[in-house]
Amino acid sequence: MTSDKVIITCAVTGSSLSPSMSPHLPVTPEEIARQSIDAVAAGAAVVHLHARDPQDGRPTNETPVWAAFVERIRAETDAVINMSASLGPTAEDRLSAVLDLRPDLATVIVGSMNYGLFRKVENQAVTDFRHDWEKELYGPSSHDIVTHNSFAKIGRMTDLLVERDIGIEFECYDVGHLYILEHHLSRRPVRRPIIVQFLTGILGGIPSETDHLLHMKRSAERLFGPDLRLFIHGTGRENIRTAARGALLGTHVRVGQEDTLFDRQGGRFTSNADQVGRLRGVLDGLGFEIATPAEARSILGLPA
Numbered sequence: 001m002t003s004d005k006v007i008i009t010c011a012v013t014g015s016s017l018s019p020s021m022s023p024h025l026p027v028t029p030e031e032i033a034r035q036s037i038d039a040v041a042a043g044a045a046v047v048h049l050h051a052r053d054p055q056d057g058r059p060t061n062e063t064p065v066w067a068a069f070v071e072r073i074r075a076e077t078d079a080v081i082n083m084s085a086s087l088g089p090t091a092e093d094r095l096s097a098v099l100d101l102r103p104d105l106a107t108v109i110v111g112s113m114n115y116g117l118f119r120k121v122e123n124q125a126v127t128d129f130r131h132d133w134e135k136e137l138y139g140p141s142s143h144d145i146v147t148h149n150s151f152a153k154i155g156r157m158t159d160l161l162v163e164r165d166i167g168i169e170f171e172c173y174d175v176g177h178l179y180i181l182e183h184h185l186s187r188r189p190v191r192r193p194i195i196v197q198f199l200t201g202i203l204g205g206i207p208s209e210t211d212h213l214l215h216m217k218r219s220a221e222r223l224f225g226p227d228l229r230l231f232i233h234g235t236g237r238e239n240i241r242t243a244a245r246g247a248l249l250g251t252h253v254r255v256g257q258e259d260t261l262f263d264r265q266g267g268r269f270t271s272n273a274d275q276v277g278r279l280r281g282v283l284d285g286l287g288f289e290i291a292t293p294a295e296a297r298s299i300l301g302l303p304a
Contacts, residue, residue, distance in 0.1 A: 005291040006283060007252040007299060009197075009231055010044035010272050012036050013052060014258025015059035015087065016117060018134045021126040022261040022268050027057040029068035036073045038273040039256070043280040045296035046080040047073060048107070048169075050087075050258065051097070058133045061087045066097040078293045080104045080302060082169055089148075091156035098166065104302050105167040105195065108157045109149045110184075111177035116203025117142040123236045123260070154180065158188055167302055169195045169231075173205030175219055182223045193229045193301050196220055197254065200242065201235035208234035208242040210249075217249055229300055237264045240275070244282050252291075252299075255279050 012035055013026045026035040036047045051066045052059060066083070073081060082105040088094040098106040121138045129135045161168050168190065170181050178196075185194065198216050201208040206216065213232060220228055233254035234242025240263070243253035255275045261268055269275050280290060297304055 005289045005295055005299070006247050007046060007231070007291045007296045008044045008276060008279060008283075009046040009048050009082070009233075009252070009254035009256070010036070010039040010276050011048040011233070011254055011256035011258035012039065012272050013050050014256075015050045015052075015084070016120055017258065017261060018129070018131070018137070019057035020129045020131065020134055022257075024268055024270050025057075025257050025261060026272070027052050028054040029065060029072075033069040033072040033076075035257070035272045036069070036079070037076050038271060039276045040077045040079045040293065042273040042276040043290050044079065044272075044276045045291050045293045046082055046105075048082040048084065048254065048256070048258070049073075050084045056131045056133065058131070059087055061093070061097050063097045063100045066101055070101050070103065080293060080296055080300065082107065085157065091153050091160060095157060095160055099160070099164060102164065102166060104297075105169045105300075106161055107169045107171050107197070108154060108161070109147065109171045109173075110154055110181045111173060112147050112149045113173055114204040115145045115147050117145050119203040120235070123262075151180070151183075155184055155188070158184055158190065162188065162190060165191070167191060167195065167300070169197050171197045171199055172216070172220075173199050173202060175206065175216060178216070178219050178223055185224075191301065192227045194224050194227045195229045195231070195300055196224070197231045197233070198246075199233065199235065201238060208236075208238050208245075210245055213242070213245055213249060217251065233259055235259050237262055240264075240279055240282065243279050244286070247283055247286070247288055253279065253283075
């Protein structure tokens, strides 16, 4: 890492946790915008976003829904806006809203895997679902979920984003994904630095223990050298601790309502700002300096 300052990303709402799990999960454009703006005020420099149907909270990729909160966040903060591109069967489907709205960053998931969504439900300790789509998603079929991110899809998404000069955050769930990423980057003129997010603690991917994080970090550094800008987060109730481990290892970090709704003691976080503030208190106590959005743009090689 080339900066002494730590960038905090806030993953505001996600698509794998649902409204029945917490009344504090932002669902409507107003809620997503408000919680994003408050998270930036609490210390986040990057907001990682998903869109949800405002009627029932199901994930959606409709551009008008995205625009309703992305434009407000842009107007009221200078945060780096990172739009998820994980919803849809094709590269073009996944990137449709991204190409319309042109955020600072878009995510590309760099590998397929068995995705133990049922473990997330167990971790959130919620069984009473209000909406039919939740009952379907978290029912027996959750044991059949395999994320599909083929070499062709990864390459096409990367090419489309490079053509539009939109920054890319590459999401890696395990060590093998780093080598898939190296394969693509060796064949494509992707903007430097290379921004990589480790998603750990999901059943099917690598756990969040320190030895795994260190192995992933060393592997990424060996593959991408000084061009690397690395973020670490842990899914579930270990997310604050995993972010602290990441900072101690010399990486940037992520927390937010996408990654967990509950803290280690079992209480619900009341907002994304609550999580960011909790992490910032830990990092302040350890003597880390927190990057502002302007400093994050410089570290990540993004336009002012």
